[in-house]
Amino acid sequence: MAKYSGAQWHPITVNYTRSGQREVRGVVIHIMAGTLAGTDSWFRNPRAKASSHFGTGKNGAVYQWVDTADRAWAQAGGNSSWLSIENEGKGGDKLSENQLTRCAEILAWAHRKYGVPLTVATSPTGRGLGWHGMGGKAWGSHPDCPGPRIVAQLPTIVQRARALVDVKPKPPATQYAPFPGDRFFRSSPRSELVTAMGRRLVAEGCGRYVEGPGPQWTDADRKSYAAWQRKRGFVGSDADGWPGRTTWDALKVPKP
Known part of the structure; x- marks a missing residue:
């Protein structure tokens, strides 16, 4: 019934x-x-x-x-x-x-x-x-x-x-930034993408966070990224401090 x-x-x-x-x-x-x-x-x-x-x-x-x-x-x-x-x-x-x-x-x-x-x-x-x-x-x-x-x-x-x-609407799904390519970070760019990446590294317990849009990618950032790669178990060329497609997808950087 x-x-x-x-x-x-x-x-x-x-x-x-x-x-x-x-x-x-x-x-x-x-x-x-x-x-x-x-x-x-x-x-x-x-x-x-x-x-x-x-x-x-x-x-x-x-x-x-x-x-x-x-x-x-x-x-x-x-x-x-x-x-x-x-x-x-x-x-x-x-x-x-x-x-x-x-x-x-x-x-x-x-x-x-x-x-x-x-x-x-x-x-x-x-x-x-x-x-x-x-x-x-x-x-x-x-x-x-x-x-x-x-x-x-x-x-x-x-x-x-x-x-x-008390049904609350679901928050919109996070949109992640696509991999910018192998050469992007090697040119030491100034970009909001670097800011977003820095925030993710800090959230993961690695790296430094610089407030403000468009800081430049530096050797310090590369060391932070390498530390995160090692922390996540990446080895070899996937732990050299340079973002590649595999490690970038794992970091999940939100679109700036």
Whole structure:
């Protein structure tokens, strides 16, 4: 069983597939074109042939109709791999502040339970927070569900969900300076690359650090580099104090 504790449990006995959820790629936002109470009644009618895992009211109420281990009938070809949230309102509406918060709470729960990424999805092959219309014909051809005003609110839902789980964006990957070539340091250059290299040698416990851009490569720097090469176990021509491609790649000098 997979019930969300933040919802009122309103189980239905028809219009869903037991144990039919193959995977959880994300959560899909829908609009009811009606009220929470009316949708609750409709999902219990066998003629509806429709359901949703969750539903929100404009006042902040949350219903769960279908266990997330089961397949709700909300977005046709996406039913087996996406959870669904129906939202009280009609086409052209925006979600209320209460609904934005409730959807964010459900998304945060899906992130914790199923690893759903806290990002906006744009197609059925993606993952995260999606919307009914993105599935096109395979999802029943509903381009206006939930409508452009609500689609524009999806980043707000994601932002609120991130705050709930305290997800911090990953820092950008360090960009390392490419090897400048065998002759570069033999010309005793003045370069910011020398500054960046000096910082790395100091961080590695070897060498001296000269503050300021563009110090000149000197014999002292060469001795520091040789000490680092030996410390890292390089021998022969790879421990002569001159940067070569192998030792340069091992030092990992950030781009200045």
